[in-house]
Amino acid sequence: MTDRITLCRRADLDATGAKGVGLEYGGRWREIVVVRGMDGTIRAYDNRCPHLDLTLEARPDRFLDDNRSHLVCAMHGARFRVDDGVCVWGPCEGRSLAQVAIVISGDAILLGEG
Ligand code: FES
Incomplete structure:
Protein backbone atom coordinates (compact mmCIF):
# COMPACT_ATOMS: atom_id res chain seq x y z
CA MET A 1 0.00 0.00 0.00
CA THR A 2 1.30 3.46 -0.85
CA ASP A 3 1.87 5.93 1.95
CA ARG A 4 -1.12 8.21 2.04
CA ILE A 5 -0.98 11.88 2.87
CA THR A 6 -2.46 12.84 6.24
CA LEU A 7 -4.88 15.74 5.87
CA CYS A 8 -5.67 16.15 9.56
CA ARG A 9 -6.82 14.37 12.69
CA ARG A 10 -10.40 13.84 13.81
CA ALA A 11 -9.77 16.13 16.76
CA ASP A 12 -8.88 18.96 14.36
CA LEU A 13 -12.59 19.10 13.46
CA ASP A 14 -13.80 19.54 17.02
CA ALA A 15 -13.50 23.32 17.30
CA THR A 16 -15.36 24.46 14.18
CA GLY A 17 -16.49 21.24 12.46
CA ALA A 18 -14.10 21.80 9.59
CA LYS A 19 -10.40 22.05 8.82
CA GLY A 20 -8.72 23.76 5.89
CA VAL A 21 -5.61 22.05 4.58
CA GLY A 22 -3.15 23.27 1.97
CA LEU A 23 -0.75 20.83 0.39
CA GLU A 24 1.43 20.22 -2.61
CA TYR A 25 0.03 17.22 -4.44
CA GLY A 26 0.32 15.95 -7.99
CA GLY A 27 2.64 18.78 -8.92
CA ARG A 28 0.31 21.56 -7.86
CA TRP A 29 -0.86 23.36 -4.76
CA ARG A 30 -4.26 22.26 -3.50
CA GLU A 31 -6.57 23.66 -0.89
CA ILE A 32 -8.89 21.09 0.70
CA VAL A 33 -11.57 21.40 3.36
CA VAL A 34 -12.30 18.43 5.62
CA VAL A 35 -15.71 18.65 7.24
CA ARG A 36 -17.82 16.65 9.66
CA GLY A 37 -21.53 16.61 8.90
CA MET A 38 -24.33 16.65 11.41
CA ASP A 39 -24.54 12.84 11.24
CA GLY A 40 -20.85 12.61 12.10
CA THR A 41 -19.76 11.57 8.61
CA ILE A 42 -16.47 13.10 7.57
CA ARG A 43 -16.07 14.32 4.00
CA ALA A 44 -13.60 16.42 2.06
CA TYR A 45 -13.95 18.87 -0.81
CA ASP A 46 -11.66 21.01 -2.88
CA ASN A 47 -11.68 24.40 -1.18
CA ARG A 48 -12.54 26.27 -4.38
CA CYS A 49 -15.80 28.07 -4.77
CA PRO A 50 -17.28 27.30 -8.22
CA HIS A 51 -18.37 30.94 -8.53
CA LEU A 52 -15.00 32.67 -8.82
CA ASP A 53 -12.56 29.86 -8.00
CA LEU A 54 -11.65 31.37 -4.62
CA THR A 55 -11.14 29.62 -1.30
CA LEU A 56 -14.27 29.66 0.82
CA GLU A 57 -13.19 30.83 4.23
CA ALA A 58 -12.33 34.31 5.46
CA ARG A 59 -10.85 33.05 8.73
CA PRO A 60 -8.96 29.83 9.39
CA ASP A 61 -11.25 26.78 9.65
CA ARG A 62 -14.42 28.90 9.64
CA PHE A 63 -16.37 27.22 6.84
CA LEU A 64 -19.69 26.29 8.39
CA ASP A 65 -22.94 28.04 9.17
CA ASP A 66 -24.35 28.02 12.70
CA ASN A 67 -26.17 24.72 12.12
CA ARG A 68 -23.05 23.11 10.65
CA SER A 69 -25.23 21.94 7.79
CA HIS A 70 -23.73 24.12 5.05
CA LEU A 71 -20.32 25.37 4.03
CA VAL A 72 -20.49 29.08 3.33
CA GLY A 94 -26.81 24.11 -8.59
CA ARG A 95 -23.06 23.73 -8.96
CA SER A 96 -20.95 21.73 -6.54
CA LEU A 97 -17.74 21.68 -4.64
CA ALA A 98 -15.51 18.92 -5.98
CA GLN A 99 -15.42 15.94 -3.65
CA VAL A 100 -12.04 14.68 -2.50
CA ALA A 101 -11.61 10.99 -1.71
CA ILE A 102 -10.48 10.31 1.84
CA VAL A 103 -9.59 7.27 3.90
CA ILE A 104 -10.06 7.26 7.66
CA SER A 105 -7.55 5.26 9.61
CA GLY A 106 -8.03 5.46 13.35
CA ASP A 107 -7.70 9.10 14.27
CA ALA A 108 -6.14 10.11 10.95
CA ILE A 109 -7.98 11.45 7.92
CA LEU A 110 -5.93 10.60 4.87
CA LEU A 111 -6.05 11.67 1.25
CA GLY A 112 -7.65 8.78 -0.63
CA GLU A 113 -6.01 9.59 -3.94
CA GLY A 114 -2.68 8.19 -5.03
S1 FES B 1 -16.66 33.54 -4.83
FE1 FES B 1 -18.68 34.26 -5.07
S2 FES B 1 -19.89 32.94 -3.84
FE2 FES B 1 -17.88 32.16 -3.64
Missing part, protein backbone atom coordinates in the same frame (compact mmCIF):
# COMPACT_ATOMS: atom_id res chain seq x y z
CA CYS A 73 -18.37 31.03 0.88
CA ALA A 74 -17.25 34.19 2.66
CA MET A 75 -17.01 36.21 -0.56
CA HIS A 76 -20.64 36.24 -1.75
CA GLY A 77 -22.36 33.92 0.69
CA ALA A 78 -22.93 30.82 -1.44
CA ARG A 79 -24.10 27.90 0.71
CA PHE A 80 -23.07 24.32 -0.03
CA ARG A 81 -24.61 21.27 1.63
CA VAL A 82 -22.08 19.52 3.84
CA ASP A 83 -23.46 16.15 2.76
CA ASP A 84 -22.80 16.45 -0.97
CA GLY A 85 -21.20 19.84 -1.68
CA VAL A 86 -24.11 21.08 -3.79
CA CYS A 87 -24.68 24.83 -3.74
CA VAL A 88 -28.27 25.46 -2.67
CA TRP A 89 -28.11 29.25 -2.44
CA GLY A 90 -25.99 31.94 -4.02
CA PRO A 91 -24.47 32.91 -7.36
CA CYS A 92 -23.36 29.35 -8.17
CA GLU A 93 -26.60 27.62 -7.12
Whole structure:
Protein backbone atom coordinates (compact mmCIF):
# COMPACT_ATOMS: atom_id res chain seq x y z
CA MET A 1 0.00 0.00 0.00
CA THR A 2 1.30 3.46 -0.85
CA ASP A 3 1.87 5.93 1.95
CA ARG A 4 -1.12 8.21 2.04
CA ILE A 5 -0.98 11.88 2.87
CA THR A 6 -2.46 12.84 6.24
CA LEU A 7 -4.88 15.74 5.87
CA CYS A 8 -5.67 16.15 9.56
CA ARG A 9 -6.82 14.37 12.69
CA ARG A 10 -10.40 13.84 13.81
CA ALA A 11 -9.77 16.13 16.76
CA ASP A 12 -8.88 18.96 14.36
CA LEU A 13 -12.59 19.10 13.46
CA ASP A 14 -13.80 19.54 17.02
CA ALA A 15 -13.50 23.32 17.30
CA THR A 16 -15.36 24.46 14.18
CA GLY A 17 -16.49 21.24 12.46
CA ALA A 18 -14.10 21.80 9.59
CA LYS A 19 -10.40 22.05 8.82
CA GLY A 20 -8.72 23.76 5.89
CA VAL A 21 -5.61 22.05 4.58
CA GLY A 22 -3.15 23.27 1.97
CA LEU A 23 -0.75 20.83 0.39
CA GLU A 24 1.43 20.22 -2.61
CA TYR A 25 0.03 17.22 -4.44
CA GLY A 26 0.32 15.95 -7.99
CA GLY A 27 2.64 18.78 -8.92
CA ARG A 28 0.31 21.56 -7.86
CA TRP A 29 -0.86 23.36 -4.76
CA ARG A 30 -4.26 22.26 -3.50
CA GLU A 31 -6.57 23.66 -0.89
CA ILE A 32 -8.89 21.09 0.70
CA VAL A 33 -11.57 21.40 3.36
CA VAL A 34 -12.30 18.43 5.62
CA VAL A 35 -15.71 18.65 7.24
CA ARG A 36 -17.82 16.65 9.66
CA GLY A 37 -21.53 16.61 8.90
CA MET A 38 -24.33 16.65 11.41
CA ASP A 39 -24.54 12.84 11.24
CA GLY A 40 -20.85 12.61 12.10
CA THR A 41 -19.76 11.57 8.61
CA ILE A 42 -16.47 13.10 7.57
CA ARG A 43 -16.07 14.32 4.00
CA ALA A 44 -13.60 16.42 2.06
CA TYR A 45 -13.95 18.87 -0.81
CA ASP A 46 -11.66 21.01 -2.88
CA ASN A 47 -11.68 24.40 -1.18
CA ARG A 48 -12.54 26.27 -4.38
CA CYS A 49 -15.80 28.07 -4.77
CA PRO A 50 -17.28 27.30 -8.22
CA HIS A 51 -18.37 30.94 -8.53
CA LEU A 52 -15.00 32.67 -8.82
CA ASP A 53 -12.56 29.86 -8.00
CA LEU A 54 -11.65 31.37 -4.62
CA THR A 55 -11.14 29.62 -1.30
CA LEU A 56 -14.27 29.66 0.82
CA GLU A 57 -13.19 30.83 4.23
CA ALA A 58 -12.33 34.31 5.46
CA ARG A 59 -10.85 33.05 8.73
CA PRO A 60 -8.96 29.83 9.39
CA ASP A 61 -11.25 26.78 9.65
CA ARG A 62 -14.42 28.90 9.64
CA PHE A 63 -16.37 27.22 6.84
CA LEU A 64 -19.69 26.29 8.39
CA ASP A 65 -22.94 28.04 9.17
CA ASP A 66 -24.35 28.02 12.70
CA ASN A 67 -26.17 24.72 12.12
CA ARG A 68 -23.05 23.11 10.65
CA SER A 69 -25.23 21.94 7.79
CA HIS A 70 -23.73 24.12 5.05
CA LEU A 71 -20.32 25.37 4.03
CA VAL A 72 -20.49 29.08 3.33
CA CYS A 73 -18.37 31.03 0.88
CA ALA A 74 -17.25 34.19 2.66
CA MET A 75 -17.01 36.21 -0.56
CA HIS A 76 -20.64 36.24 -1.75
CA GLY A 77 -22.36 33.92 0.69
CA ALA A 78 -22.93 30.82 -1.44
CA ARG A 79 -24.10 27.90 0.71
CA PHE A 80 -23.07 24.32 -0.03
CA ARG A 81 -24.61 21.27 1.63
CA VAL A 82 -22.08 19.52 3.84
CA ASP A 83 -23.46 16.15 2.76
CA ASP A 84 -22.80 16.45 -0.97
CA GLY A 85 -21.20 19.84 -1.68
CA VAL A 86 -24.11 21.08 -3.79
CA CYS A 87 -24.68 24.83 -3.74
CA VAL A 88 -28.27 25.46 -2.67
CA TRP A 89 -28.11 29.25 -2.44
CA GLY A 90 -25.99 31.94 -4.02
CA PRO A 91 -24.47 32.91 -7.36
CA CYS A 92 -23.36 29.35 -8.17
CA GLU A 93 -26.60 27.62 -7.12
CA GLY A 94 -26.81 24.11 -8.59
CA ARG A 95 -23.06 23.73 -8.96
CA SER A 96 -20.95 21.73 -6.54
CA LEU A 97 -17.74 21.68 -4.64
CA ALA A 98 -15.51 18.92 -5.98
CA GLN A 99 -15.42 15.94 -3.65
CA VAL A 100 -12.04 14.68 -2.50
CA ALA A 101 -11.61 10.99 -1.71
CA ILE A 102 -10.48 10.31 1.84
CA VAL A 103 -9.59 7.27 3.90
CA ILE A 104 -10.06 7.26 7.66
CA SER A 105 -7.55 5.26 9.61
CA GLY A 106 -8.03 5.46 13.35
CA ASP A 107 -7.70 9.10 14.27
CA ALA A 108 -6.14 10.11 10.95
CA ILE A 109 -7.98 11.45 7.92
CA LEU A 110 -5.93 10.60 4.87
CA LEU A 111 -6.05 11.67 1.25
CA GLY A 112 -7.65 8.78 -0.63
CA GLU A 113 -6.01 9.59 -3.94
CA GLY A 114 -2.68 8.19 -5.03
S1 FES B 1 -16.66 33.54 -4.83
FE1 FES B 1 -17.88 32.16 -3.64
S2 FES B 1 -19.89 32.94 -3.84
FE2 FES B 1 -18.68 34.26 -5.07
